[in-house]
Amino acid sequence: MKRLTNTICSIVLYSGLFLNANPQGTNNSKMILISTGFYESLFNKGEEQKVEKFYLDVYPVTNKEFLEFVKANPKWRKTNIKKIFADESYLANWKSDLELGEKANRESPVTYVSWFAAKAFAEWIGKRLPTVAEWEYVASASKDKKYAVNDKEVIKKILDWYSSISAKEIPPVGSTEKNYWGVYDMHGLIWEWTYDFNTSLVTGESRGDGDLERNIFCGSGSASAGNAENYPAFMRYGFRSSLKANYTTRNLGFRCAKNFK
Amino acid sequence: MKRKNQKLAFVFLFLVIISVIFILLYPGCDQSYSSQLKGEERASLTSAPYVPPPILRNHPSRIIVDLETKEVKKRLADGVEYVFWTFGGNVPGKFIRVKEGDIVEFNLHNNPTSKMPHNIDLHAVTGPGGGATSSFTAPGHTSTFSFKALNSGLYVYHCATAPVGMHIANGMYGLILVEPKEGLPPVDREYYVMQSEFYTQGRYGESGLQPFAQQKAEDENPAYVVFNGSVGALTGDNAIQAKTGETIRLYIGNGGPNLVSSFHVIGEIFDKVFTEGGTRSNHNVQTTLIPAGGSAIVEFKVEVPGTFILVDHSIFRAFNKGAIGMLKVSGNEDLAIYSGKQKDQVYFGSDDEDQDLFSGPLNLKSLPEIDNTQHINNEYGLDPIELGKSIYTTTCFACHQLNGEGMPGVFPPLAKSDFLNKNKEVAISAIINGLTGEVTVNGKTYNGIMPPQNLNNKQVAAVLTYVYNQWGNSGKKVSEDEVAEIREKKVISMK
Numbered sequence: 101m102k103r104l105t106n107t108i109c110s111i112v113l114y115s116g117l118f119l120n121a122n123p124q125g126t127n128n129s130k131m132i133l134i135s136t137g138f139y140e141s142l143f144n145k146g147e148e149q150k151v152e153k154f155y156l157d158v159y160p161v162t163n164k165e166f167l168e169f170v171k172a173n174p175k176w177r178k179t180n181i182k183k184i185f186a187d188e189s190y191l192a193n194w195k196s197d198l199e200l201g202e203k204a205n206r207e208s209p210v211t212y213v214s215w216f217a218a219k220a221f222a223e224w225i226g227k228r229l230p231t232v233a234e235w236e237y238v239a240s241a242s243k244d245k246k247y248a249v250n251d252k253e254v255i256k257k258i259l260d261w262y263s264s265i266s267a268k269e270i271p272p273v274g275s276t277e278k279n280y281w282g283v284y285d286m287h288g289l290i291w292e293w294t295y296d297f298n299t300s301l302v303t304g305e306s307r308g309d310g311d312l313e314r315n316i317f318c319g320s321g322s323a324s325a326g327n328a329e330n331y332p333a334f335m336r337y338g339f340r341s342s343l344k345a346n347y348t349t350r351n352l353g354f355r356c357a358k359n360f361k
Numbered sequence: 362m363k364r365k366n367q368k369l370a371f372v373f374l375f376l377v378i379i380s381v382i383f384i385l386l387y388p389g390c391d392q393s394y395s396s397q398l399k400g401e402e403r404a405s406l407t408s409a410p411y412v413p414p415p416i417l418r419n420h421p422s423r424i425i426v427d428l429e430t431k432e433v434k435k436r437l438a439d440g441v442e443y444v445f446w447t448f449g450g451n452v453p454g455k456f457i458r459v460k461e462g463d464i465v466e467f468n469l470h471n472n473p474t475s476k477m478p479h480n481i482d483l484h485a486v487t488g489p490g491g492g493a494t495s496s497f498t499a500p501g502h503t504s505t506f507s508f509k510a511l512n513s514g515l516y517v518y519h520c521a522t523a524p525v526g527m528h529i530a531n532g533m534y535g536l537i538l539v540e541p542k543e544g545l546p547p548v549d550r551e552y553y554v555m556q557s558e559f560y561t562q563g564r565y566g567e568s569g570l571q572p573f574a575q576q577k578a579e580d581e582n583p584a585y586v587v588f589n590g591s592v593g594a595l596t597g598d599n600a601i602q603a604k605t606g607e608t609i610r611l612y613i614g615n616g617g618p619n620l621v622s623s624f625h626v627i628g629e630i631f632d633k634v635f636t637e638g639g640t641r642s643n644h645n646v647q648t649t650l651i652p653a654g655g656s657a658i659v660e661f662k663v664e665v666p667g668t669f670i671l672v673d674h675s676i677f678r679a680f681n682k683g684a685i686g687m688l689k690v691s692g693n694e695d696l697a698i699y700s701g702k703q704k705d706q707v708y709f710g711s712d713d714e715d716q717d718l719f720s721g722p723l724n725l726k727s728l729p730e731i732d733n734t735q736h737i738n739n740e741y742g743l744d745p746i747e748l749g750k751s752i753y754t755t756t757c758f759a760c761h762q763l764n765g766e767g768m769p770g771v772f773p774p775l776a777k778s779d780f781l782n783k784n785k786e787v788a789i790s791a792i793i794n795g796l797t798g799e800v801t802v803n804g805k806t807y808n809g810i811m812p813p814q815n816l817n818n819k820q821v822a823a824v825l826t827y828v829y830n831q832w833g834n835s836g837k838k839v840s841e842d843e844v845a846e847i848r849e850k851k852v853i854s855m856k
Binding site: 187189192255256259260262263264265266291331334335337338339341342343344347348349350351352 | 432433434444446473474475476477478497498499500501502522523524527531572573575
């Protein structure tokens with residue numbers, strides 16, 4: 101019955117893609133309703149975690165959108181930001197407080213933002229950051245399948261991005277694939293902040309993590325991993341674990357989510 | 362008499378006291394080691410094949426090491442590129458040299474353009490993760506930790522960020538030498554060589570940017586096995602050098618990620634091997650085993666000039682996957698140690714039943730096909746002379762020698778070769794179809810067999826054009842069309 105509801109829900113959504121799915125109704129932050137489902141955790145031997153239906157931005161937040169945010173909120177400008185909220189490279193590719201300059205394309209995702217800044221942006225426009233479970237749930241889709249994490253071609257495509265060197269300029273949002281849910285750029289454009297990015301801590305010594313936190317994380321191919329083949333997920337967990345909430349890096353941006361009710 | 366003795370004793374005592382005071386006041390004259398930590402210095406790091414100079418101080422110091430992790434796109438072989446993850450911009454990572462008892466302050470910087478977080482596990486570290494737990498670093502950040510170099514030896518370091526295998530497979534390893542308190546005996550030259558494998562989607566030589574192949578890594582089936590990070594990093598102009606009479610010390614590491622190396626230098630015997638990079642030395646060793654994530658220090662004196670080839674003696678890795686390096690030794694011949702070829706004469710064999718094995722004409726068609734296909738895709742982005750050189754130095758030089766001088770009585774010379782210069786068609790045919798029977802080159806007769814080479818038209822044209830433009834030859838050019846024509850004709854009569 102639930103499955104049926106989900107299917108109907110998806111069909112309805114597909115027909116209304118990009119039209120009225122966004123509860124905010126603004127053009128630049130289209131959202132899509134992601135129907136309830138289960139996310140197979142990378143840890144706890146692949147224990148399933150229920151993800152309630154929620155709205156997710158179709159695209160990552162762009163430089164242009166973030167500029168509006170800092171215009172309205174002076175304390176988040178480059179020169180005003182407090183060190184505890186963002187490190188020295190905050191908005192490093194922007195020319196100045198209110199100018200993007202040549203290195204930050206208006207339509208490209210905003211990067212060099214801290215978790216604090218991303219969270220503040222989301223709250224400012226009445227949204228929130230997606231959880232790891234929500235993000236990973238949506239990211240497990242391929243172009244036409246809801247769950248494709250074991251698809252060798254998909255894994256290869258994602259790994260190829262991880263192991264290519266950083267682009268000189270990050271391309272505009274929407275320049276990579278649209279997935280099953282109608283969401284763009286989950287892979288191949290940037291890394292993205294999640295609300296609870298630091299809940300699955302990798303200590304930095306990945307090979308020992310299995311002993312330290314048996315149920316959370318361990319090195320590739322280890323016994324407690326749900327899916328040792330899911331290299332892309334290992335790398336995302338690894339990346340998230342290297343972060344602190346005030347860190348900003350060149351390839352790390354974010355998108356927003358919103359509760360269904 | 363007694364008084365005289367007393368006087369002498371006093372003088373002697375006086376001298377002893379003076380010298381003791383002298384020694385105490387001038388620690389520089391004292392070769393003994395003081396364990397007190399003194400001074401601070403920045404470690405000078407070097408890229409392979411170079412090694413930082415020996416550490417001459419006789420006390421431990423605080424050493425500051427700055428190492429940057431960086432993801433770069435570079436050459437893996439001619440026409441082949443790979444995205445390497447590196448310690449310091451090159452594979453292998455920078456060579457670090459410290460002394461036993463030193464306090465090492467380690468700053469790991471992760472370049473802002475990195476996609477990945479990285480860390481470092483130094484096998485020289487006593488502590489959890491070998492430093493990995495304290496050096497996990499996001500892009501655009503720096504981690505600092507310190508350790509005391511308790512044990513001397515030659516140690517591998519590598520990245521240990523999940524997925525560990527992939528970080529190592531992409532090039533994240535290097536060597537750190539902890540010199541013993543008393544230092545290492547002086548030698549004339551020291552070099553840094555590190556073996557490792559690369560797992561690419563394409564097979565050996567397939568051109569273009571080659572992505573990492575997870576499945577091949579799991580199967581331990583690399584496309585490349587190389588010294589110092591790429592095919593040819595230690596050959597030709599990049600060969601390491603020495604002079605006759607010198608003693609060489611090689612610091613050899615094996616980054617793996619999977620294979621164990623059978624390290625060997627053709628034509629040399631290691632006088633001394635510190636097996637596994639430890640304290641014990643073995644003597645008179647031909648081939649030493651170097652585990653993945655392990656090392657060895659080998660020392661040998663070079664007595665005679667020539668090119669000595671470094672190989673992984675798991676030999677297909679050397680001749681088919683790239684594990685070749687060169688040590689070029691210049692200086693005077695010592696004919697008592699190595700004479701060179703002294704004689705060449707006809708041999709009839711013994712009068713037993715095996716005789717008939719040698720009778721009858723050798724049929725070229727029955728010779729096994731030699732697979733040289735690894736060159737086929739090498740031409741990407743290369744001008745013909747470069748391509749020709751690259752083919753010559755991998756395919757032809759083993760017989761015709763590096764400078765086309767050949768081998769008296771066995772392999773005809775290609776340098777200033779009258780035969781070659783007047784028979785272009787035969788030369789093309791020799792490469793495509795092989796060449797057997799008597800030929801006269803520069804007035805000397807050769808009667809050998811050259812097997813056909815599995816090269817495509819472009820490669821044949823390139824290698825011949827290269828040869829024609831070297832070593833006093835006629836400067837002819839050979840085109841692909843000419844090669845194609847000969848390939849059509851099949852049979853070429855000799856003039």
